[in-house]
Amino acid sequence: MDRLLRRFLSQFIRRGSMTVTTASGSRFTVGDGSAEPVEVRFVTPDAERRVLINPELGLGEAYMDGEFVVERGTIADALAILLDQPDLLPQWAKPWWHLRYLTRHLKQFNPRSRSRSNVAHHYDLDARLYSLFLDADKQYSCAYFETPETTLDDAQLAKKRHVAAKLLVRRGQRVLDIGSGWGGLGLYLAEIAGADVTGVTLSTEQLQVANTRAAEKGLTGSAKFLLQDYRDIEGPFDRIASVGMFEHVGARFYNAFFQRCAELLSEDGVMVLHSIGRSQGPDSTNPWIAKYIFPGGYIPALSEVLPAIERAGLLVCDIEILRLHYAETLKAWRERFMARREEAVQLYDERFALMWEFYLAACEMTFRKQGMMNFQIQLTKRQGIVPMTRDYIAHEETRLRARERGAKPKLKLAGE
Numbered sequence: 001m002d003r004l005l006r007r008f009l010s011q012f013i014r015r016g017s018m019t020v021t022t023a024s025g026s027r028f029t030v031g032d033g034s035a036e037p038v039e040v041r042f043v044t045p046d047a048e049r050r051v052l053i054n055p056e057l058g059l060g061e062a063y064m065d066g067e068f069v070v071e072r073g074t075i076a077d078a079l080a081i082l083l084d085q086p087d088l089l090p091q092w093a094k095p096w097w098h099l100r101y102l103t104r105h106l107k108q109f110n111p112r113s114r115s116r117s118n119v120a121h122h123y124d125l126d127a128r129l130y131s132l133f134l135d136a137d138k139q140y141s142c143a144y145f146e147t148p149e150t151t152l153d154d155a156q157l158a159k160k161r162h163v164a165a166k167l168l169v170r171r172g173q174r175v176l177d178i179g180s181g182w183g184g185l186g187l188y189l190a191e192i193a194g195a196d197v198t199g200v201t202l203s204t205e206q207l208q209v210a211n212t213r214a215a216e217k218g219l220t221g222s223a224k225f226l227l228q229d230y231r232d233i234e235g236p237f238d239r240i241a242s243v244g245m246f247e248h249v250g251a252r253f254y255n256a257f258f259q260r261c262a263e264l265l266s267e268d269g270v271m272v273l274h275s276i277g278r279s280q281g282p283d284s285t286n287p288w289i290a291k292y293i294f295p296g297g298y299i300p301a302l303s304e305v306l307p308a309i310e311r312a313g314l315l316v317c318d319i320e321i322l323r324l325h326y327a328e329t330l331k332a333w334r335e336r337f338m339a340r341r342e343e344a345v346q347l348y349d350e351r352f353a354l355m356w357e358f359y360l361a362a363c364e365m366t367f368r369k370q371g372m373m374n375f376q377i378q379l380t381k382r383q384g385i386v387p388m389t390r391d392y393i394a395h396e397e398t399r400l401r402a403r404e405r406g407a408k409p410k411l412k413l414a415g416e
Contacts (some may be wrong), residue, residue, distance in 0.1 A: 001025045005048055012090040016081035021071075023048060025076035029122035031081065039072035040080055055090055057149040060288035060362070064355045076334065076361035083362075085371040119123050121171050126347050127205055133336040133360075138209070141244030141274065142326040142374045152332040155325075157404070159274075160188045163241055165396035166272045166318065168386060169193040171240035176200070176264060179245020180232045183210025183223070189241070190214075192403045199225040200233055231256070239271070246275035247297050251282075251304055258312035262381065270386060271314070271379040276326065277302060279371035286362075293359050309379065318378035326374050330364035348402060 004020045009020060013030040021027045021041040028035075042048045047067035050058030059082075062068035063075060070078050096130050134140060135153040143155035163185065167296045169175060171194030177186040180199025210225040217223075226233075240261055249257050258378050265271055278301040302319075309316060315409050337344065337360060344353045365415075366372050380386065 001045055001048055005042075006030075006051060007050065008090065012084055012085060012087065013081065015084055016082050018078070019072075023101070033138065034078065035383060036370050038070065038077045039070065040078055041071050041411050042071045043069060051171045054287070057287040057291070057339070060292070060355075060358050063358050064292075064348075064351050066354065068242065074337070074361070075357055079365040080369060083365045125205075127209065129356075131334045132340045132343055139183040139184050140181055140352055142276070142322060143144050143329040143332075145325055145328050152329070152336075153331075155329070156184075159243075160185050161404075162393070163243060163272050163274060163376070163398050164189055164193055164400055166240060166376065166393070167239045167270050167358065168396065169195050169239055172196060174198070174236070175239040175241065176230075176235070177238040178240065178242040179246070179248075180225055182206050182212060183213050183225055185243055186210070186225065187213060187217060187219060188221050188224050189239075190409055191402055192219065195222070195239070197223045198233070198237075199223070200228045200230055201225065202227065202229065223301075231260055233264065236266040237264050238266050238267070240265055240269065241272050241274075242274075242414060243274040246273060247299055248294070250296060250298055251300065254300070254305065255311055258308050260344060262312045262314050265314075265381055267378075267381055268385055269381065270317075273375075273377045273379065275300065275305075275375060277305075277321075277373055277375045279373050288362075289359070292355055299372065305377070310330045310379070313360035314379045314381060315383065316377060317380055318376075318390065320376045322374040322376065324368065325365055326372070327367035330360055333340075334360040334364060 002024055005022060006018070006028050009018075010028075010030045015032055015038040017029065017031045017033050017037045019027065019029045020035060021039070023042045023045045042051075042062070044067045047062035047065070049267035050062055051068070051165050052058075057069060077358050112185075130138060130140065135143075137153070137156055137160075139156035139159065142159065143152060145155045148414045151156065167175070167189075169189055170394070173195050175186075175195040175197045177197060177199040180186050180201045181203075183199060186199040189209075190197045197292040199210060201210070204227060207225055207227045210218075214220050214223045214225065242261075246257070261271055276299050278299050280301070282301050282304055283299070286296075290297065306316065308411040334357075337356060341353055341357075344356060378386065386392070
């Protein structure tokens with residue numbers, strides 16, 4: 001087993017420096033010696049077998065079970081090396097990838113009942129967990145870092161402002177927020193832009209928090225949140241926003257998603273879709289993420305999204321690629337989580353805390369080292385709805401920023 005592990009890891013890890021101690025106690029170093037060295041140890045032969053058989057699933061499971069330990073550095077440091085290799089996958093893992101790719105549409109089959117159970121798996125966890133690492137507004141999607149020094153809270157506010165600017169929201173307009181989460185974006189659009197907002201979510205936990213926040217802010221007349229599938233909502237709406245929800249739709253439902261959005265959007269309406277995306281074409285969902293974190297989830301390539309938009313008869317007015325913004329968001333989440341890790345252990349257990357560590361670190365390094373990004377797509381139903389140049393985005397942000405300064409003090413419901 002030691003010889004096989006050394007051979008395979010030597011073939012795959014050609015950049016960086018990783019020293020491996022096997023379960024039997026033998027020790028070897030792989031990589032080219034560049035960057036800060038990382039030392040890892042396999043505690044059991046079973047962990048070695050799992051990584052050799054199916055590394056994309058087995059490594060995360062071995063870490064969760066305490067059978068793969070980072071002895072010098074952190075799991076983030078180890079994953080930074082593993083996800084920065086010339087080959088995206090080890091050769092021995094490629095048959096698993098082909099199998100997942102061939103069956104990916106089955107895994108992404110998300111009718112209404114399955115969509116609700118998938119959402120509950122992740123978003124109906126104990127609310128205190130998210131308070132450990134999210135910003136005060138509980139924004140659980142990519143932030144927008146206007147400068148390298150921007151704090152997480154300010155970057156999440158900037159994200160809401162950026163989306164609102166692209167929506168060109170005016171007072172009294174009807175806005176639909178698809179995948180409204182804990183209500184942060186919807187409340188921003190109601191309070192700062194003066195819109196009449198309807199948010200839909202499939203998470204009972206998020207729904208309760210969002211409506212409570214609307215009541216505490218005195219916004220129940222202009223911001224309401226419903227436990228409802230976007231396919232069942234009644235329109236029309238002047239504006240539609242969807243932030244961090246499209247990743248749960250599944251490629252088989254892209255046509256239905258955009259067709260329904262086209263039906264819900266008024267003739268002079270504007271929609272902004274904010275989603276994680278792939279820069280390197282269609283793929284399959286990482287098996288560890290699919291099993292433990294986001295069942296039914298899939299990260300789309302633009303080449304999969306744009307044809308569905310075209311078939312729905314919507315016009316693409318603007319596409320913006322946010323490259324390292326999510327890497328920085330995840331770094332902030334990971335650091336916050338690690339600072340309060342013992343509280344996560346008390347809420348759940350040590351295995352759960354290790355799972356969450358691995359999740360945040362793996363996602364950060366995927367965005368930092370590989371081809372993941374975020375995209376924002378602005379859509380209309382006809383020409384001439386938005387200005388011809390992008391200058392208006394900065395002008396709108398300036399206008400919204402001024403209104404923020406005159407708004408009521410922000411609620412601190414996310415653990416502050």
